[in-house]
Amino acid sequence: MKIACFVEAYNFIVKSERSALMKFKSTAETMGHEFEFIYKNDISKIAEYDALFIRATTDPSSSAYIVSRLAEQSGLKVIDDPHSIRTCSNKAILHDLFYKNNIPSPKSILFHGDYSRETLDSIFITLGLPVIIKTPYTRFSSHVEKASDETQFIEISKHLLRKAKVLVLQEYVQSDFDWRVGILRNEIIYLCKYCIPDGGWKVRSKINGRNVWGDTIALSRDSISPGLKELSIKLSKCVGNGLYGLDVKEINDEYKVIEINDNPSIYDGYEDTVDGDIYEKIINALVS
């Protein structure tokens, strides 16, 4: 089989990401398949391949969406498929998805910029303080802010609403780490803790003016608790049959889903440290 891997130049900058991409290539070739990196100039050639694996950042506005949709229409196996991209890339849509499917998650409200006294009171009574403010298109902890009081809330939300039609307001849930559950075709393929760096409140925090990432601690996928496993698969099935990374908080033995991502990070020496067969599993999903 001939697999296209859609990438952009930035995917090769960080050594661990570059190395993971090369592992995908060598794994596919060892399994008897062709594996070619393709770029946005190659989009129109997509029908020449049997499968598409996207590693460039996905978003419905990106070139990755175009290649995904063209590949789907040409009958290729596709990871990430267009539906998964559209659903997971938008936190306002995830808000609806969690509500519709009774997925336990921090309390959240969609906000369009109504600053009436009644609305503000309702927000703070429902969510408490501090409150998390997210744009729908947040990625890698960007465009996610925390407001400690009403003044800060108004200032931050007005700033973010300059570019977004809607914001997701969320109850703040404090934790030392987020579970990252890697799922492929509704099966767990890896499990990690994405730690919150000291002095921060999200996985990538600004500390003393610098962006700092927390540590990644990989654990055996077999060690996942039954509760987390059940919740992760339930949510994954609500989106589709692709490759996803779920971010989940654990509070007093209860789980609350923060988000489900398509196109999850897979870096050599991070997500693959314990369950090293994730490369093989993903290639298998593309060719079977």
Added chain:
Amino acid sequence: MIIVSEDEDEGDSNPFLFLGQPVHDSVLNINHDYRYLRMGYYVSAHAETFGVDVTPNCTEIMDAYRNPLLIEKARRHGLRTNNYRLITSARSEIDAPAVLFAVNPFTNNSMKVVDSGSKLPGMIKRMSMGARFPVSLHPLTGEVLEIIQIFGESTNEETSEFAKKFYKIFNIPICKLIVQIDDGGVLLNHCEPALKKEVKWDIVHDKVRKIKQSV
């Protein structure tokens, strides 16, 4: 069927109210702008997440508003297009005159008509934002027209049959189409949001009334 419209006289609900409620019935979403991250898109996405039928759905929206997807779908359904190419930099084999559209997340109303080959490299560099995003290049073979398509009707008589076919294929209630007219008829080049003031709302009201009567 719930009619969700930005036009207050028209809808059973407006987009802001609609997004705050669960959805249990099929939805007709009327908006002049269905672009991703705009209110028109969110209405369709909200309905879809609740598992109801919606016109237009998100796949249809994205297929219409992303130029390469538009052209490929048009071709598959037999709607006339010309040989577009996706490029990020100018090469010697690219000829003018041409019509160019930016394929990036930020630009609307991006059409550029380039008559001279010497202007192409600079234009492509600007429109691709320094080769970061593709540019869709269409040969210029006829007269370029912008038309407003409303439920299959066109603001231009010459393109009325074409608008009917477009609506049947793409299911977008309101949009602006950029076409070329040559000896063979109408060629599709691009689809983008209409400006609110460009929409003939009396046609919209009439169409919606008929749809309501038929359900």
